[in-house]
Amino acid sequence: MEERLEKVLSCYDGKPFELIPILQDIQHEFGYLPEPEMREVAKFVGLPESNVYGVATFFEQFKFTPQGRNKVVVCRGTACHVRGAKRILEEFEEKLHIKEGETSEDLEYSLGTAACIGCCALAPCVMINDSVEAKLTLEKVSNLISKETADDI
Ligand code: FES
16 A cells, blocks of 8 residues: 555545545545555545445535646636626736636646636636635736746646
8 A cells, every 4th residue: 555545544534534634645645546546545435436435525615536736717707797797707818828717748737627716896707725815917927927937848
């Protein structure tokens, strides 16, 4: 068993009700839920793999593919939509060379969307990691992604 998984599981007793916090800890440790770790978790909590996947796929927070170090989430809510969110998303796709829902090959960026990030008065908005960038323009998108990083992708 992978050492990092052993470390996570050592904090638990292997009870089925511990499944969600275990999955959260694994995602925190690995950045996503790798398939081998999911199999081990199923054995550890004594549930069929299908149940473990059933729980994990129910929650938006769990990812099944490696995620980028920088998470870009473009708001596609109504306020942002009417202020050009679609074009903002396309600009990020173009600059990062990935489509919505994808992660760059070098794992530098993941690009996603959200229904609303709670800053409608400042639309259009995007979250980059834990920061909200407001009143975005196409020019601001370019500035948010450093030229060297964008060129390296
Ligand atoms: S719709 Fe974009 S922040 Fe609310």
